[in-house]
Each structure stands twice: as C-alpha cells, then as structure tokens.
Amino acid sequence: RKEVEQDPGPFNVPEGATVAFNCTYSNSASQSFFWYRQDCRKEPKLLMSVYSSGNEDGRFTAQLNRASQYISLLIRDSKLSDSATYLCVGTFSGGYNKLIFGAGTRLAVHP
Amino acid sequence: EPEVTQTPSHQVTQMGQEVILRCVPISNHLYFYWYRQILGQKVEFLVSFYNNEISEKSEIFDDQFSVERPDGSNFTLKIRSTKLEDSAMYFCASSMPGDEQFFGPGTRLTVL
Numbered sequence: 001r002k003e004v005e006q007d008p009g010p011f012n013v014p015e016g017a018t019v020a021f022n023c024t025y026s027n028s029a030s031q032s033f034f035w036y037r038q039d040c041r042k043e044p045k046l047l048m049s050v051y052s053s054g055n056e057d058g059r060f061t062a063q064l065n066r067a068s069q070y071i072s073l074l075i076r077d078s079k080l081s082d083s084a085t086y087l088c089v090g091t092f093s094g095g096y097n098k099l100i101f102g103a104g105t106r107l108a109v110h111p
Numbered sequence: 112e113p114e115v116t117q118t119p120s121h122q123v124t125q126m127g128q129e130v131i132l133r134c135v136p137i138s139n140h141l142y143f144y145w146y147r148q149i150l151g152q153k154v155e156f157l158v159s160f161y162n163n164e165i166s167e168k169s170e171i172f173d174d175q176f177s178v179e180r181p182d183g184s185n186f187t188l189k190i191r192s193t194k195l196e197d198s199a200m201y202f203c204a205s206s207m208p209g210d211e212q213f214f215g216p217g218t219r220l221t222v223l
Binding site: 044 | 200
C-alpha cells in the first residue's frame with residue numbers, strides 16, 4: 001500500500017467554485033502533514049501545514065483526521081491561478097525530515 | 112528573499128557517464144536534501160544531510176549516488192554511472208531544524 005494516496009484528478013472546475021481534495025495515509029506513526037502546490041515543471045512549494053484542529057489560510061482550509069488517517073484541502077472561490085497540482089505530504093520522523101509525497105491531484109480552473 | 116539555487120537547469124548525458132548536480136542552499140540552513148521526480152510520477156526522497164554526513168537515505172540512493180558539501184555554500188549530488196532510469200527532475204532542498212523545507216527550481220537530467 002502506498003504511504004500517501006491521493007485521487008489524481010484532474011478536477012476541472014469553473015472560477016468561483018469550491019473544490020475539495022482528499023488524501024489518506026497508511027503509516028499511523030506519521031508525524032506531520034502538509035499541502036504543497038506544484039506548477040507544471042516547477043518545484044513544490046509549501047501551501048500550508050495541516051493540523052488536527054483544522055487550519056485556514058484565506059480561501060484554503062486544511063483538516064487532519066488522525067483516527068481515519070485522512071487529510072483534506074478545501075479551496076473556496078477558485079481562481080484561474082489556483083490551477084496546479086496539489087501534493088499531500090507527510091513525515092514519518094520528528095520534525096520536517098524526509099518528506100513523503102503523494103502523487104498529487106491536478107486542478108484546472110477554467111473561466 | 113533567500114532561495115535555493117541549482118545548476119545546471121538541464122543536463123543531458125550519455126548512459127554510463129558521471130554527472131554532478133549542484134545546489135546552493137539557503138545560507139543559514141543546516142539540513143540539506145535531494146529529491147527526484149520522474150516525469151509524470153511523484154516526488155521521491157533520496158537523501159538528507161546534516162552536520163557533514165548523511166542523516167537518512169532511501170532505497171533509491173544506492174552506491175551509484177553520493178553527496179558532498181565541498182565548501183560552505185555548495186551541496187552536490189553525484190551519480191557515478193548514469194542509467195536511462197536516472198532521467199528525472201532532481202530537486203535540492205534546505206531547511207533549519209524542524210522547519211519548512213525550501214526547494215530549488217530543479218535540474219532536469221536526461222540520460223540518453
């Protein structure tokens with residue numbers, strides 16, 4: 001079983017839509033989780049960390065459910081510039097070492 | 112804003128040749144990493160480096176791979192005898208302890 005699994009998409013949504021991505025992980029000893037964004041042929045960039053209490057950053061809300069080993073990302077009021085691949089990422093050691101990436105979910109926002 | 116830089120942006124080599132990919136991490140960072148991403152696949156961890164030694168490595172990081180911090184600014188990944196399957200984007204990253212990893216723009220390696 002893959003350590004971090006995501007629906008590859010693509011998700012094609014109109015501007016202004018709300019879209020949700022899900023991710024599951026197999027290692028219950030996972031320590032920390034993040035959502036990264038990757039544009040085509042570019043490096044991954046940290047979008048936000050994910051906490052059990054849920055956290056929000058503008059139009060983005062992330063949630064971690066350790067009991068279900070499930071992580072989510074909600075994007076409200078989608079913009080054209082949100083088009084990218086969203087990577088679910090975890091660590092299995094203390095701190096930020098050895099990031100384990102999911103394969104990513106592609107989002108395409110159209111006018 | 113400080114950033115991780117990588118050179119070259121694209122490297123083409125013949126199978127069996129040695130390549131060295133170069134990275135300049137953010138200057139005050141202490142942890143350094145290499146990841147790779149084969150086209151169309153996920154980003155995979157290769158190795159982490161701290162205090163002038165490898166702190167962790169993956170199964171991918173076999174004897175053909177080595178890393179070095181030859182001076183106070185550069186961090187290199189060497190592949191001794193490249194294979195076709197080494198073709199990928201290689202990302203360098205750096206971080207402070209327990210903090211966000213910042214990625215460089217990557218080097219695209221093409222092995223012919």
